[in-house]
Amino acid sequence: MGQFFSKITEFRTELAAWFQCHGRTLPWRVTSDPYPILVSELMLQQTQVATVIRYYHRWLERFPTLHDLAEADGSEVLLAWQGLGYYNRARNLHKCAKIIVFERNEKFPSAVDELLRLPGIGRYTAGAIASFAFDQPAPIVDTNIERVLTRILDLQEPVDQTDVGRVLWDFASKYVQSTRPRLLNSALMELGATICLPRKPLCVICPVRSFCAAKDPESLPKKRGRQRIEKKIENHFLALKEGRILLEQSLGKRWHGLWTLPSLAQDNGDFPFLSLSYPITRYVVRLNVFLSEPPATVGLGQVWHRLELLDSVPMPSPHRRAVRLAAGRIGLSAAHGER
Numbered sequence: 331m332g333q334f335f336s337k338i339t340e341f342r343t344e345l346a347a348w349f350q351c352h353g354r355t356l357p358w359r360v361t362s363d364p365y366p367i368l369v370s371e372l373m374l375q376q377t378q379v380a381t382v383i384r385y386y387h388r389w390l391e392r393f394p395t396l397h398d399l400a401e402a403d404g405s406e407v408l409l410a411w412q413g414l415g416y417y418n419r420a421r422n423l424h425k426c427a428k429i430i431v432f433e434r435n436e437k438f439p440s441a442v443d444e445l446l447r448l449p450g451i452g453r454y455t456a457g458a459i460a461s462f463a464f465d466q467p468a469p470i471v472d473t474n475i476e477r478v479l480t481r482i483l484d485l486q487e488p489v490d491q492t493d494v495g496r497v498l499w500d501f502a503s504k505y506v507q508s509t510r511p512r513l514l515n516s517a518l519m520e521l522g523a524t525i526c527l528p529r530k531p532l533c534v535i536c537p538v539r540s541f542c543a544a545k546d547p548e549s550l551p552k553k554r555g556r557q558r559i560e561k562k563i564e565n566h567f568l569a570l571k572e573g574r575i576l577l578e579q580s581l582g583k584r585w586h587g588l589w590t591l592p593s594l595a596q597d598n599g600d601f602p603f604l605s606l607s608y609p610i611t612r613y614v615v616r617l618n619v620f621l622s623e624p625p626a627t628v629g630l631g632q633v634w635h636r637l638e639l640l641d642s643v644p645m646p647s648p649h650r651r652a653v654r655l656a657a658g659r660i661g662l663s664a665a666h667g668e669r
């Protein structure tokens with residue numbers, strides 16, 4: 331690495347010049363307002379750029395300022411996030427807005443150590459906000475940058491080893507100590523997103539190929555064994571009564587505050603009315619839905635919702651999809667669509 335840093339100024343110059351000509355104009359790159367940058371960073375944590383762009387604009391129309399978000403109701407926030415999944419990000423974004431507006435008198439933190447105290451903000455996100463919004467020389471290492479750096483340094487050790495992680499953060503930290511941190515971090519990310527691709531990296535047009543030590547770039551980064559995908563079954567029931575559907579407000583960590591079909595402790599041996607699958611972290615979940623008579627009494631956290639108002643109820647996508655499928659099968663005109 332020491333050898334590489336003798337050429338760091340040329341490396342930065344080449345990469346920055348390439349980015350200024352070829353970098354994509356993404357909506358959160360044309361602002362230095364920390365609020366939209368925070369929104370984009372939390373959305374991008376688990377979601378592709380193309381999907382985030384749509385949600386990002388919609389979000390800022392709905393909550394144009396940090397203040398608007400801080401004052402919004404929790405269910406309004408979850409509803410606006412609906413379709414992006416991983417709802418903890420929405421809850422954390424809401425909490426961040428409340429802390430900054432009500433506890434910090436709207437003063438947005440600009441230093442990495444202050445940003446790290448906000449909920450849902452880890453080392454990468456803190457560095458991204460500090461550099462993109464405040465032009466601070468804060469390092470960032472996301473999966474794109476991790477891939478670029480392991481290839482440039484030709485690191486053969488698995489990147490999920492602590493000491494390799496430390497090497498990458500050290501590199502990113504030295505790299506960004508310059509007069510244009512915002513530009514430099516954006517350029518490194520863009521290289522990973524558009525040129526140094528996981529499969530078939532475009533080395534022939536790479537602006538920093540003369541600095542790159544990778545002999546077999548596609549084999550990098552190396553990882554220790556991947557986690558096994560596990561199967562899971564969740565059973566729920568669908569009960570209707572006088573134009574209403576029974577839903578249950580989740581108290582679980584994953585979907586806290588969202589409305590789902592009521593759960594069945596165990597399946598009763600019948601065939602489900604419908605089944606669908608969805609992925610979540612390291613699981614593939616089979617969601618089984620059984621038709622049920624309306625229960626005489628409703629359980630804790632359960633409420634009958636009017637079918638025609640279902641669009642204004644925050645629901646996780648798999649459950650909204652199940653209701654939509656059921657609607658198609660049993661002809662419920664009001665119980666329509668997933669957004």
Ligand code: SF4
Binds near residue numbers: 481525532542544
């Ligand atoms: S030369 Fe190839 S492997 Fe090296 S940084 Fe560029 S795209 Fe990645």
